[in-house]
Amino acid sequence: MNTLVSNIKVEDVPKPEAFAFKAIGRIGEVESREVRNGYTQVTIPLAYRLKETDQSDRTFYARINLKQEWLQPGFTATTTNEQISYNINVKKLMRGLFTGAGITEGDMDFNVLTGRTVGFGTKLQKDDTSRLEVSYFFTPRT
Numbered sequence: 001m002n003t004l005v006s007n008i009k010v011e012d013v014p015k016p017e018a019f020a021f022k023a024i025g026r027i028g029e030v031e032s033r034e035v036r037n038g039y040t041q042v043t044i045p046l047a048y049r050l051k052e053t054d055q056s057d058r059t060f061y062a063r064i065n066l067k068q069e070w071l072q073p074g075f076t077a078t079t080t081n082e083q084i085s086y087n088i089n090v091k092k093l094m095r096g097l098f099t100g101a102g103i104t105e106g107d108m109d110f111n112v113l114t115g116r117t118v119g120f121g122t123k124l125q126k127d128d129t130s131r132l133e134v135s136y137f138f139t140p141r142t
Contacts, residue, residue, distance in 0.1 A: 016130040022121040023048040024140045025060065027101060030110040039065045042110065044097065044134075046120060062120060062134035064093045071108075093134065100137035 025046030035041045042064045047057040069075060070090050077083035098108055101116040119138040125131045 018124055018130050018132045020122045020124060020132060020135075021050060022119070023050060023060070024117060024119050026057075027113045027116050027118060028059070029114050032110075035065070038067055040068065041065055042094075044110075044113070046118070048120075060120070060122070060132070060134075062093075062097075062137075064089050064097075064134075066090065066094070092136065096137035100139050102139065 023046075025048035028045035028047060030042060030044050032040050032042045044062040044064070046060045046062055048060060049057055065085070066089055070086050075086070077086050094108065097113070097118060098104075100118040100120075101113055103112065103116075117140055119140040121135045121138070122132040123135040125133050
């Protein structure tokens with residue numbers, strides 16, 4: 001076994017840092033899975049290029065956490081925390097995803113998003129600044 005001896009400590013090495021960005025992405029096949037506490041996590045793959053000179057696409061995975069009851073017309077939250085989660089995940093992110101992709105009325109069917117273009121912005125995760133999360137969606141300029 002080859003051993004590399006070092007004089008450096010873990011705390012001497014800076015933590016990895018992510019950098020927030022804004023991009024235009026092509027939506028891939030949306031997937032969902034059950035997670036804890038009755039939530040469903042919806043994962044939206046977004047193929048994008050930060051610069052026109054990039055040789056290949058990168059993929060950012062936007063995630064939205066939803067509860068089934070939030071997807072009913074006339075939903076009313078029972079707690080302040082639930083209202084905040086609903087506002088972020090449904091009113092801001094889910095609605096923003098559909099309207100940003102050009103769907104301004106009708107059913108919110110994730111299957112119709114595949115192949116559409118949407119703008120998105122990211123932000124650092126609160127609990128791990130080495131990772132990004134989606135912050136908002138927007139309609140790209142044509």
